[in-house]
Amino acid sequence: MEGFFGLALNIILTIYLVIDSKKHGKNPVLWGILGFIFGAIALGIYLIKTDRKVVGWIVTILSIIGYLALILIVGLAILFTVAGFS
Template structure:
């Protein structure tokens, strides 16, 4: 269920970037691919590039913090699994 939620968010971000990039004269194909692959980080960078800097920086920083937290949690889970629960 969680993977479906993440996939759905990336699809929504991709659709938004493709539609909105045409308004600002940006390449919709490029921003669509970036939005699908990188998700919220690409959205934040796009918002910064289109002069919506405050919300762009907020989205970028929060997504980077989220990715770092996810990596740390996975690393902690691997460490606990390798060390055992004793």
């Protein structure tokens, strides 16, 4: 279920970036690919590049914090799996 939610979110972000990039004179193929691969970070950078800096920085910082938290949780899970809970 979580994998489906992440994929659906990336597809929605990709569609938004493709449609909105045409309005701002940006390359829609480039922003579509970046949006699908990098998700929220690409959205934040796109918002910064299209002069919506405050929202762009908020999205970028929150997505980086989220990715770092995910890496920390996975790292701790691996550590506890290898070392054991005792």
